[in-house]
Amino acid sequence: MSDTKTIILRKPLKYGKGDAETTVSEISLREPLAGDYEKAEQSAGIYGTSVALIALLSSAPVDVIDQMYGSQIDEAEDFIASFGHDAVRNPARSSDEIVIQLTKPVQITRDDSALNIASLTLCEPTNQQKRKAESAGGPFARMVALISLIGKVPKSSVRALSARDFLEAVAYFNGFQVRRSPDSDD
Incomplete structure (x- = not known):
């Protein structure tokens, strides 16, 4: 089992404005730490714990993760679940x-x-x-x-x-x- 996973986005996503605009074409996830679950739970807000955790593990803004296709969110969740969820x-x-x-x-x-x-x-x-x-x-x-x-x-x-x-x-x-x-x- 790998400690990291890169997900290539089917559609590049943008955030920021003007000179600060950034395009994201992939996200790289790492194995979570116990504290990451706790932080995601605390900052879930309108996005939910899962999206907050993916954002935390990938260092991508949560609103970028929120724009990902559902199947790619599922792929990220499957990777996270592979660390003992069963x-x-x-x-x-x-x-x-x-x-x-x-x-x-x-x-x-x-x-x-x-x-x-x-x-x-x-x-x-x-x-x-x-x-x-x-x-x-x-x-x-x-x-x-x-x-x-x-x-x-x-x-x-x-x-x-x-x-x-x-x-x-x-x-x-x-x-x-x-x-x-x-x-x-x-």
């Missing part, structure tokens, strides 16, 4: 605790610091922890807060997680919503 959509029942070895360790500082992480140790959240995370905002902001709280790492480190690692943690938490049967040993 795990989030099809959760298995989660174990009581898990250690996730990050595919892309977080390196925020050069120092030996709690900001730099190579793994996350997560467990089933208590109701109190879930309530505390709920106050963070939308679904992505809540997940960043919950991972930070349970994993005992700063939110800035969670925001720097690759999509693959972030969505693996999300899938782990979603696995607690899978019902345990009354006759199970769990």
Whole structure:
């Protein structure tokens, strides 16, 4: 799986006026970070989270992304979803605790610091922890807060997680919503 994708626009798009007018004939996307989902959620406005995320990942203005054909938006969404979306959509029942070895360790500082992480140790959240995370905002902001709280790492480190690692943690938490049967040993 590639970390980037370039989409050639079927129709070049323009933005700006006069000497500042710019023509965009392609957009290049990169793998999202957890913080990108959160930023897109916060800045979705009239365009929606998906278009805001594509704009963020491509560094193209959101109104340019809004002018793209629907099939090209779908192509961008498919690329973004390729980083673990299936795990989030099809959760298995989660174990009581898990250690996730990050595919892309977080390196925020050069120092030996709690900001730099190579793994996350997560467990089933208590109701109190879930309530505390709920106050963070939308679904992505809540997940960043919950991972930070349970994993005992700063939110800035969670925001720097690759999509693959972030969505693996999300899938782990979603696995607690899978019902345990009354006759199970769990």
